Amino acid sequence: DTAVSQTPKYLVTQMGNDKSIKCEQNLGHDTMYWYKQDSKKFLKIMFSYNNKELIINETVPNRFSPKSPDKAHLNLHINSLELGDSAVYFCASSRTVSYNSPLHFGNGTRLTVT
């Protein structure tokens, strides 16, 4: 069974569109994250949720809105997509926010904005 699963795996869309990426974890973890990996392969945190509550919101345009209906799900909605949003987006989870819990990653969603 996949521990952290994201859909879709690939997403190609035009500028100005609105799209969503879904993430689910079956590990029973309390904390979930969204990371962005750009073309230079740098991985940066975007958001972090603990038990459905937002705890980290890095400097991300407000076109990006995370939603956590329950602690097993963290979805990412992106409005008015721009060319610079093209990247691979990774969902991750950890048991707690105690910082001693290993991160578990999904396989990523490759977003291409044309």
Add this chain to the structure above:
Amino acid sequence: KQEVTQIPAALSVPEGENLVLNCSFTDSAIYNLQWFRQDPGKGLTSLLLIQSSQREQTSGRLNASLDKSSGRSTLYIAASQPGDSATYLCAVVNYGQNFVFGPGTRLSVLP
């Protein structure tokens, strides 16, 4: 602001060699450090997590060390195999913050 660097950026070795990957961080007040591998088109797989109170962790052919005072960690891979080919990333976390990742070392192990 925490910054993480990794040297070398890429490494190619023949099968069977022992190798060392390096990770450096600027703020030594870390809570823990984690090593990951990333295969092409895949997510990251956690390899080892070293808590700030520890000096090393071992898993099979992998050994990670941590020297907080100097802001360094190394990942030692013994008897490398072609299946070890991947990008290896280190990440550190300071208390109250999120993991900060290095840019990774791309490893190729040649048969």
